Amino acid sequence: AQSVTQLGSHVSVSEGALVLLRCNYSSSVPPYLFWYVQYPNQGLQLLLKYTSAATLVKGINGFEAEFKKSETSFHLTKPSAHMSDAAEYFCAVSVAGGTSYGKLTFGQGTILTVHP
């Protein structure tokens, strides 16, 4: 079975500073990896996803993530934080085969706070 660990339940940055949200995964088969953002009382919006093509994935709103197989990581970054980036972020993994086929497994989430 696959799993995801997000390091840091809360991250606080200043507006304009680098955003780094950490995600490590565990999977016995090649994974698909995702980052989602959730605003209060709303569903999830896809920021970006890795589907075994390019290891550096660019997403919406200036976010990007790099798949590093050797480190089993898929950290999310943004060069310059905006106030509107304040939200909760979830890393998720799915696999293309096996008993967990098609199921998304989520990390615990990281709340990003952006200070003026």
Next chain:
Amino acid sequence: GAVVSQHPSRVICKSGTSVKIECRSLDFQATTMFWYRQFPKQSLMLMATSNEGSKATYEQGVEKDKFLINHASLTLSTLTVTSAHPEDSSFYICSARQGSNSYGYTFGSGTRLTVV
């Protein structure tokens, strides 16, 4: 892009009554839909996988007689919380998968259920 509509967005019901939540894929056919539950300040937990025209597959620990799932068409899945109790109060989110791959998911906007 793919859109999933979830209704209602918010519902308050009395203990002992049943509540139905709808999840519709608006511009694509979804043979598979997923239902998640999210407690405050926690991650999303998969409740069940719903396949069009067949019985839903429930995750371990989820009561299938309490959470009835129906996926009667390629664009509609419903979750009915039967004989609701205050402990069923939560945020419920559906997701629809485009095609048969493991990386094309679109989420609904969620339903906040409060049982009083």
